[in-house]
Each structure stands twice: as C-alpha cells, then as structure tokens.
Amino acid sequence: MEVETAQEDLKPAPGQLASSPFINKIVAPGDIVLDLAQLSIPTLRLGGGLRQDQDLVIATKAGRLKYIKPNKIWVEGSQKRYIPSLEDVVIGFVVDRRSESFTVDIGGPVHGSLSIFLFEGATRRNIPNLQAGSVLYMRVVKAHRDMTPELSCVDATGKASGFGHLKNGYVFQCSTGLARALLSRPTCPVLEALGKSLSFEIAVGLNGRVWVNAASVSTIILVSNAIMNAEFLSAAQQQLMVQKLLQRVQES
Amino acid sequence: MALEFISPEGLRLDGRRPAEIRQLRANLGVIDKADGSATFEMGNTKVIAAVYGPHEVQNRSQQLLDQALVKCEYSMANFSTGDRRRKQKGDRRSVEISLVIRQSMEAAIMTHLLPRTQIDIFVHVLQADGGTRSACINAASLALADAGIPMRDIVASCASGYLNNTPLLDLNYLEDSGGGPDVTIALLPKLDKITLLQMDAKLPLEMFEKVFELGNKGCVAIANYMRNVLLENTKDLAFARGVVKV
Amino acid sequence: MTSSLQNFVVAALKEDQRIDGRRPFDSRRLNMKFLREDGSAEVQLGQTLVMCCVSCQLVQPFPDRPNEGSLSVFTEFSPMADSSFEPGRQGENAVELGRVIDRGLRESRAVDTESLCVLAGKAVWSLRIDISILDNGGNLIDAASIAALAALLSFRRPECSAGGEEGQEVIIHPPEIREPLPLILHHLPVAVTFAFFGDGDLVVVDPSYKEELVMKGRLTVTMNVHGDICSVQKGGGVGVSSGEIMRCLRIAATKVADVTSSLKKAAEAHETERAFRKVKRINVAATTEGRRVDISETVKAEFKLRSAILDKSIKSELNDDEDSSSEDSSDDDDDSESKEDNVMAPIRAVKEEDPQSVLPTDAVFQGGVSQWPTGTKPYTISGTMKTNPTGNSVIKVSSSCQEEKPTAILDTAKKNKKRKKKNKKKVNRPISSM
Numbered sequence: 001m002e003v004e005t006a007q008e009d010l011k012p013a014p015g016q017l018a019s020s021p022f023i024n025k026i027v028a029p030g031d032i033v034l035d036l037a038q039l040s041i042p043t044l045r046l047g048g049g050l051r052q053d054q055d056l057v058i059a060t061k062a063g064r065l066k067y068i069k070p071n072k073i074w075v076e077g078s079q080k081r082y083i084p085s086l087e088d089v090v091i092g093f094v095v096d097r098r099s100e101s102f103t104v105d106i107g108g109p110v111h112g113s114l115s116i117f118l119f120e121g122a123t124r125r126n127i128p129n130l131q132a133g134s135v136l137y138m139r140v141v142k143a144h145r146d147m148t149p150e151l152s153c154v155d156a157t158g159k160a161s162g163f164g165h166l167k168n169g170y171v172f173q174c175s176t177g178l179a180r181a182l183l184s185r186p187t188c189p190v191l192e193a194l195g196k197s198l199s200f201e202i203a204v205g206l207n208g209r210v211w212v213n214a215a216s217v218s219t220i221i222l223v224s225n226a227i228m229n230a231e232f233l234s235a236a237q238q239q240l241m242v243q244k245l246l247q248r249v250q251e252s
Numbered sequence: 253m254a255l256e257f258i259s260p261e262g263l264r265l266d267g268r269r270p271a272e273i274r275q276l277r278a279n280l281g282v283i284d285k286a287d288g289s290a291t292f293e294m295g296n297t298k299v300i301a302a303v304y305g306p307h308e309v310q311n312r313s314q315q316l317l318d319q320a321l322v323k324c325e326y327s328m329a330n331f332s333t334g335d336r337r338r339k340q341k342g343d344r345r346s347v348e349i350s351l352v353i354r355q356s357m358e359a360a361i362m363t364h365l366l367p368r369t370q371i372d373i374f375v376h377v378l379q380a381d382g383g384t385r386s387a388c389i390n391a392a393s394l395a396l397a398d399a400g401i402p403m404r405d406i407v408a409s410c411a412s413g414y415l416n417n418t419p420l421l422d423l424n425y426l427e428d429s430g431g432g433p434d435v436t437i438a439l440l441p442k443l444d445k446i447t448l449l450q451m452d453a454k455l456p457l458e459m460f461e462k463v464f465e466l467g468n469k470g471c472v473a474i475a476n477y478m479r480n481v482l483l484e485n486t487k488d489l490a491f492a493r494g495v496v497k498v
Numbered sequence: 499m500t501s502s503l504q505n506f507v508v509a510a511l512k513e514d515q516r517i518d519g520r521r522p523f524d525s526r527r528l529n530m531k532f533l534r535e536d537g538s539a540e541v542q543l544g545q546t547l548v549m550c551c552v553s554c555q556l557v558q559p560f561p562d563r564p565n566e567g568s569l570s571v572f573t574e575f576s577p578m579a580d581s582s583f584e585p586g587r588q589g590e591n592a593v594e595l596g597r598v599i600d601r602g603l604r605e606s607r608a609v610d611t612e613s614l615c616v617l618a619g620k621a622v623w624s625l626r627i628d629i630s631i632l633d634n635g636g637n638l639i640d641a642a643s644i645a646a647l648a649a650l651l652s653f654r655r656p657e658c659s660a661g662g663e664e665g666q667e668v669i670i671h672p673p674e675i676r677e678p679l680p681l682i683l684h685h686l687p688v689a690v691t692f693a694f695f696g697d698g699d700l701v702v703v704d705p706s707y708k709e710e711l712v713m714k715g716r717l718t719v720t721m722n723v724h725g726d727i728c729s730v731q732k733g734g735g736v737g738v739s740s741g742e743i744m745r746c747l748r749i750a751a752t753k754v755a756d757v758t759s760s761l762k763k764a765a766e767a768h769e770t771e772r773a774f775r776k777v778k779r780i781n782v783a784a785t786t787e788g789r790r791v792d793i794s795e796t797v798k799a800e801f802k803l804r805s806a807i808l809d810k811s812i813k814s815e816l817n818d819d820e821d822s823s824s825e826d827s828s829d830d831d832d833d834s835e836s837k838e839d840n841v842m843a844p845i846r847a848v849k850e851e852d853p854q855s856v857l858p859t860d861a862v863f864q865g866g867v868s869q870w871p872t873g874t875k876p877y878t879i880s881g882t883m884k885t886n887p888t889g890n891s892v893i894k895v896s897s898s899c900q901e902e903k904p905t906a907i908l909d910t911a912k913k914n915k916k917r918k919k920k921n922k923k924k925v926n927r928p929i930s931s932m
Contacts (some may be wrong), residue, residue, distance in 0.1 A: 318501075335563070342567065344593045344596065344597060345597070347588075347590050347593040348590070348593050348594050348597050348733075350590070351590040351593070351594055351733060351734075352733040352734055353734070354734065355715075355733050355734020355735050356733075356734035356735075357734070358734060358735075359715070359734055359735055359736050359737055366500075381687070383610050388599070402823070431817075433605075439737075440737045440925075443737055444739060444740075444741070445698060445737025445738055445739055446714050446732070446737060446738050446740055446743060447715075447732075447734055447736070447737045447738075448732060449717070449730055449732035449743065449768060450729075450730060450731055450732065451727065451731075452601040452605040452606075452728075452729050452730055453605040453606060453728075453729075453732035454605070454606040454607065454722075454726045455723075455726060455727050456724075456725055456726050457725050457726075457747060457748075458750065460730075460747070461729050461744060462746075464740065464743075465740075468740060477745065
C-alpha cells in the first residue's frame with residue numbers, strides 16, 4: 001500500500017496532463033487538480049466531479065481522478081444515489097403510463113421518461129404492453145439538470161441490442177462504483193469467479209441496479225449476494241469470497 | 253383479585269356459562285348518507301360503522317395503482333365509557349386499533365378489483381362494555397357487505413380470556429379488567445383463516461391453545477349470525493323492490 | 499418495483515430459500531452493545547440498528563395503585579433510519595411498535611413495579627423507556643424489544659431512603675455515595691416476528707427490509723423462556739390457519755431461548771466490565787499524568803496491525819467459519835450465519851463511546867484543560883484489539899479503506915503535528931469511523 005505525503009495536496013499540479021501526479025489518485029472536494037495556465041494541451045474536457053475556477057480545475061467530488069488521452073479528465077466516485085448522465089445504461093422500473101411515454105424510476109433525483117416509440121418495432125398501433133413495476137434496461141439519451149431525463153430502449157441505430165423489458169429475475173441495489181466495476185473490462189473478478197461455476201444472465205445498470213436471472217432460484221440468490229458482498233473487497237478477496245460461498249452451498 | 257369471576261355453579265358475573273357469547277344484534281343500512289353502514293351489539297357493547305366508497309382518492313400521492321386504498325378510523329364516543337372521556341380520537345390506542353381493523357379488512361376486501369380508488373371505514377363506539385375491538389370488526393364487515401364491496405369472506409371477530417382457571421368467551425368490561433389475558437381473534441370463516449390475533453398479559457403456551465380454540469369457535473358462531481343477518485337483509489331489500497315474491 | 503420483487507421472493511420461498519441466503523427460520527446475526535451510561539443499549543439485528551435508553555423519575559403514583567411504580571414506552575422513528583418515516587408525527591407503525599413492547603413488558607409484569615415504590619401514596623419511580631430507530635433494515639419490533647430488555651438489565655436506579663421530618667421526605671443518594679440498584683425483572687419477554695407471504699402458507703422468521711416490503715401479513719409473539727406467552731400481535735393481513743399459528747408459536751419458543759441466553763451472557767459480561775472499570779478509574783489516574791504519546795507512530799502501528807489481521811483473516815476464512823468473538827458480542831446459532839453476514843462483508847461499526855486517542859499532555863489549550871477522562875481507556879492499539887469491548891469483529895476493514903486510510907490518517911497526523919507547534923487547540927478525531 002502506498003502512502004502519499006500530505007503536502008502535495010496543497011500545491012497546484014504541473015502542466016503536463018499525462019504525467020500529473022493526480023491521475024488515478026484519490027482527490028477530495030476542493031483539491032486543486034490542474035493549473036490551466038501551465039497546460040500544454042489546447043482544449044480539455046472536464047467530466048463529472050470537476051469544476052473550473054478561472055485558471056484552476058478543482059475537484060467537487062471525492063473519488064479517483066481519471067484521464068483518457070487526449071483530453072478527457074473526470075473524477076470517478078462511488079455513491080448510492082445516481083445522477084443521470086448521457087449515454088449511461090440504466091435499469092429502471094415503470095411507474096406510470098402517460099399517453100405518449102412511460103414514467104420510469106431510475107433511482108435518480110427525478111423519474112425519467114421513456115417515449116413509447118423508442119422500442120424496437122414500435123408504432124402507433126404496436127405499443128409495448130408494460131405494467132407498473134416492469135423492469136427495463138435502457139440508455140439515457142438526454143440528461144440535463146433542468147429537465148427530466150429521457151431514456152430509450154433502442155440503441156442509436158434503432159435496434160434493441162439488449163435493451164428493453166427484462167422478464168423474471170431479481171433486481172438488487174449496489175453502489176455506482178461497483179456497477180462500473182462490473183461493467184468494466186477486464187471482467188470484474190467476482191463475475192469471473194461466479195461465471196466459472198454457475199450459468200446466469202446479468203444486466204448491470206450504472207445507476208447501481210443489477211438484474212440477475214438464472215435457471216434456479218438458489219443460483220440467483222448466490223450471485224446476488226456474492227455481488228453485494230464484493231463491494232469493498234479487492235480482487236483476491238472477491239475470489240476467495242466466491243469460493244467460500246460456493247463451498248457452503250455445495251455442502252448444504 | 254378477590255372478585256370471583258366464576259361462581260361455584262359455573263356461572264359468570266352476568267349469568268353466562270364460560271363458553272357462551274352475549275346477545276348479538278345487528279342492523280344494516282342505518283346511516284342514510286353512507287354507501288354502507290351497520291350497527292353491531294354484543295351484550296352492552298354497541299358499535300356503529302359506516303363505509304364510504306369506493307370513491308376517488310383524495311390525496312393523489314397516496315393512490316395505489318393496482319389496488320384500492322383502504323382507510324379506517326376508530327373512535328370512541330365521549331359517553332361510551334363510565335366517565336366522560338376527553339380525547340377520543342388520535343391517541344395511541346385509537347391509532348393502533350384503527351391500524352389493526354384496517355389491516356383485517358384489507359385481508360378480506362378484494363382490493364385488486366378496484367385500483368386507484370379509496371374505501372373509507374369509520375367505526376364509532378357508542379357504548380363500551382368489553383370486546384369493543386371485536387364488535388368494531390364485525391360492524392365494519394357488515395357495513396362493507398352492505399356497501400356491496402367485493403369481499404373474499406366476511407370477517408367475524410370475538411374475544412376470549414382466562415380467569416379462575418377457566419377459558420372464557422366474550423369478556424365484558426369487568427372480566428376484561430380482571431387482570432387475566434385478553435385474546436382477540438378475527439376469522440375468515442369459510443376459508444378458516446385467522447386474520448387478526450392479539451393477546452396481552454401472560455399465559456402459558458398450553459393454556460393459550462385452549463383459549464385460542466375457544467375464541468375460534470366463538471368467531472364461527474358469530475359468523476353464522478352475521479351471515480343470517482345479511483341474508484335476511486338482502487331478502488327484505490329484494491322483496492321491497494319486487495324482485496322476490498313471497 | 500415491488501411486483502417483480504414479490505414474484506421472486508415468493509418463488510424463492512417455495513423452494514425454502516430467502517433472498518439474502520437464509521433459510522426460512524433463520525434469524526439474522528444479533529449484536530448487543532451496552533453503552534457507557536447505565537440503562538442504555540444498542541442492538542444490531544442484521545442491518546437494523548436500534549438504541550434504547552431507560553431513565554427514571556420520582557413521581558406521584560396513580561391513585562388506584564398507590565404503591566406501584568409505572569413504566570412507559572416512547573418510540574422515535576427518525577427519518578434518518580428510513581426516508582419513509584415522517585419527522586415529528588408518529589406514524590401508525592411507530593405507535594404499534596410502542597404498544598406491542600409496552601404490552602409485552604407491562605401486562606406480563608416483567609418489571610416488578612412494587613419494588614419501585616419509595617413512599618406509598620406519595621413517591622414512586624416512574625420508568626421511561628425511549629426507543630430510537632437508527633437504521634431500518636427490517637423487523638424493528640424484535641430489535642427494539644431486545645434493546646429495551648438490554649437497557650432494563652443494565653439500568654441502575656439511585657438508592658433512596660425516607661428522611662426528613664417524620665420520614666416523609668425522600669433523600670436520593672448520589673451514585674458515588676451509595677451504589678445504585680438494578681431493577682427487579684421477573685422474566686424477560688422477547689419478541690419474535692414472523693412474516694407471511696403468498697396465501698398465508700409461506701412463513702419466515704425475522705423479515706429483512708425487502709421481505710417486509712412484499713409481505714402480506716405479520717405475526718409478533720412476545721414470549722419468555724419459561725414458555726409463557728406475554729403478548730401476540732397479528733394485526734390483520736392475510737389469513738393464516740390456526741395450525742400454522744400454533745406452529746409459529748412453537749418455533750418462537752426456541753428462538754426466545756437463544757436470545758434470552760445471549761442477553762443474559764451479555765449483561766453479565768457488561769456487569770463485570772462495569773465493576774472492573776470502577777476499579778481502574780481510581781488506579782490509573784495517578785499513573786498517566788504527564789504521559790506522552792506520539793500519534794503518528796501509534797497510527798502507523800495500528801495500520802500494520804490491521805493489515806496483518808486482515809491477512810490472517812483471509813487465511814482463517816479458508817479454514818474455519820467461526821469468528822472468535824469476545825465478551826460482549828452475542829451471536830446466534832450456526833444456523834443463523836447467513837451469506838449476507840459473511841465475515842468478508844463490511845460489518846457496521848457501532849460507534850465507540852470512549853475518546854479514541856490520548857492527547858499529549860504537553861499541548862497547550864486555550865480555554866482550559868480538556869475534560870476527556872484521560873486515564874480510563876487509552877486508545878492503545880494492542881489494548882483495543884484484544885479486549886474488543888464493542889463486540890464487533892475486529893476484521894472490519896474494507897479494501898478501499900486500505901488505500902485511502904493511510905493518507906487520511908497520516909494527513910491528520912502531520913497536520914496535527916504542525917498545529918501542535920503553532921500551539922493551537924487540537925482535537926484528534928476518532929480514526930475508525932467506518
């Protein structure tokens with residue numbers, strides 16, 4: 001485990017982005033991450049968790065500072081409440097049906113709206129029949145802080161490609177950080193360990209919701225509990241935990 | 253307690269046998285304005301119930317999309333007990349009894365047939381002489397039937413207790429305050445399922461079983477009476493409309 | 499949300515499984531913690547956290563019971579525990595909980611009220627039981643009832659005697675002069691809650707939050723270990739056959755036996771610790787004058803120790819299931835170990851009562867010397883780890899903490915060092931606040 005010295009938190013970072021000592025480090029709200037005056041890159045795209053105060057880029061969230069070449073930088077933190085942002089995949093529950101859209105609960109500050117036409121093969125005559133409480137896998141197409149977020153069950157080309165109504169299965173909550181880890185490549189260790197011995201279907205929403213379906217109920221319960229436990233474990237610990245759970249199930 | 257609740261001949265304070273319920277009397281359709289109403293008397297305990305509904309939900313945010321919202325309010329009249337009471341609504345006992353009556357009725361009402369609506373049940377105790385909770389449930393049951401709200405079964409309720417080493421059925425106020433346990437049961441008779449079960453004071457498990465069984469039988473008896481009252485009432489209504497010719 | 503959850507819960511129950519991996523009649527892990535003050539206790543049942551405080555006051559007795567004290571139960575359902583609780587106004591669930599606990603204690607005569615009488619007809623002790631819900635993880639009634647019993651077991655009322663003219667005045671002796679007395683409890687009524695699903699044929703014990711969202715009915719039985727039923731509450735809900743109810747009562751009897759033995763064990767451990775603490779208070783104060791502790795070294799040592807313990811725990815996990823728990827902790831049977839309560843899972847840290855660090859006595863404070871008792875529980879790492887009075891498992895580190903903690907801890911340490919030099923008042927925040 002590495003230990004940072006405290007003094008560096010107080011000095012502004014040097015100009016070169018790629019070699020900035022803050023990339024992939026933990027920052028706290030108020031930390032000055034970059035000094036734009038010394039930056040050599042012409043434009044910089046600030047993602048979530050950062051704000052600009054004249055020449056300084058300051059973190060507003062606690063999390064890990066991430067950077068992608070050439071010019072994207074953002075803070076990735078983990079929280080329980082989801083703030084909708086563009087192009088995220090989310091899992092939601094239908095709450096109500098309006099004339100032209102469904103109201104969907106995505107676990108954010110407000111409910112999102114899903115137009116009835118944004119399903120594969122949907123026309124005026126052929127409206128999808130979704131009851132209150134149906135589970136949907138969607139992506140966020142509009143997320144502005146002043147407007148209700150808009151969702152869609154088709155991808156950019158109009159095909160379903162996995163989006164839509166998820167039947168049966170079980171939905172449970174986790175933090176946004178864990179959801180991101182589950183969706184990242186290479187495969188998250190807990191999923192890998194589970195996938196070696198069990199067969200199940202899984203859909204992960206970046207809003208901290210995970211849907212699991214499998215042939216048997218005990219598999220679903222095992223998978224859901226394993227993922228929930230994996231919240232604070234390192235890779236090795238996750239594998240051990242899964243191993244233990246599988247052992248315990250086999251014994252009983 | 254020095255008071256002898258069972259005399260050596262086996263009679264209780266009011267002359268009943270241990271497994272005897274008090275005299276029952278019920279009337280339907282007593283409140284004109286309400287969609288359904290009923291009074292129920294068990295001995296000296298008199299209770300009146302009114303049902304309004306199903307109607308539009310008053311508070312939009314409480315609306316349930318797949319079933320009816322059932323609300324219940326229990327209150328005692330100032331003059332119902334010996335001393336005039338000051339606060340008869342909103343105190344903790346009333347809140348608990350309202351909750352319990354509501355949940356018992358919800359088990360019987362087929363709420364999924366009436367989504368996005370509200371059903372209000374008001375129960376008012378006019379005279380309290382023990383067993384008010386049971387009388388309220390019985391009255392509410394009849395009132396719901398009078399209002400034509402679809403129900404799985406009628407709910408019949410009875411209280412039983414244990415004093416002087418004997419299980420007793422349908423306690424009156426004196427027996428209730430005798431310090432022994434008080435078991436209230438509400439039963440769905442045709443389904444033979446218990447929806448409400450409340451007990452206070454201490455009782456060993458074996459004794460509890462006996463008292464419980466006695467209470468069950470009491471509920472079945474009351475259920476029979478309620479059913480007869482309903483049939484009579486329906487016959488009268490049908491006759492009045494000329495549907496049934498005697 | 500509830501319809502899909504309901505389908506799954508019922509489907510799982512039909513195969514005798516619950517969504518958190520328990521079997522239908524398994525309870526969650528129970529953790530009891532007695533707080534520093536007499537008469538306060540905190541109980542954790544799975545994710546549910548409930549705190550209870552008992553206090554007493556001399557009042558005039560009721561006219562119809564001139565030589566009996568009284569007991570009243572108050573509940574607080576703060577929205578902090580669950581956003582659906584309303585602030586201020588007591589919802590019906592809060593009232594029901596209060597009344598069920600009240601009935602269990604009062605009607606069954608668990609607390610001996612006659613011993614609370616001081617002067618017949620004039621002064622009796624009135625007990626006030628305050629229950630606060632801190633986190634709603636399901637099954638609040640059981641947790642609250644255990645918390646109330648724990649608080650009653652640890653409560654001490656001041657000794658008082660009649661004095662003054664004609665013995666009509668009551669003199670309350672302060673605790674330093676005369677040892678306060680425990681309450682006389684005839685028996686311990688413990689609540690066990692069952693939840694019903696489907697048509698009333700699927701039953702579980704100790705419902706969790708999600709199970710409570712979809713349950714159709716609930717039955718709470720308050721029993722004591724002698725087989726007496728102190729109260730039953732099935733407030734409506736789906737109809738259940740009487741045979742099923744009797745079966746639940748029998749199952750409750752076994753659960754009650756477990757909980758009562760845990761309660762008694764925990765209370766005894768607390769008693770010895772309390773007596774021990776009193777002895778220590780007098781000796782240690784003399785020896786810790788002028789003792790200096792270097793914070794950063796202590797903290798680094800803590801860190802090494804924690805990571806060492808975590809490694810050991812990983813190895814021990816592979817070999818052995820059992821936690822070596824210490825005095826105050828109370829676990830249920832093996833049956834009750836659920837997948838959710840796997841040791842790897844972060845166990846909630848119940849807040850430590852004592853100040854967690856020792857202030858070097860050579861610091862200069864503005865505004866006077868600190869009031870923290872310096873000697874009683876110095877936060878030496880080895881000491882805390884061994885005795886572990888909170889009853890929580892020592893192994894509670896999360897992996898992210900591993901990376902982040904050192905920075906935070908050492909930052910504070912370095913900043914404190916700087917501030918110490920500037921002679922400013924310093925407060926060391928408790929380190930382990932996970």
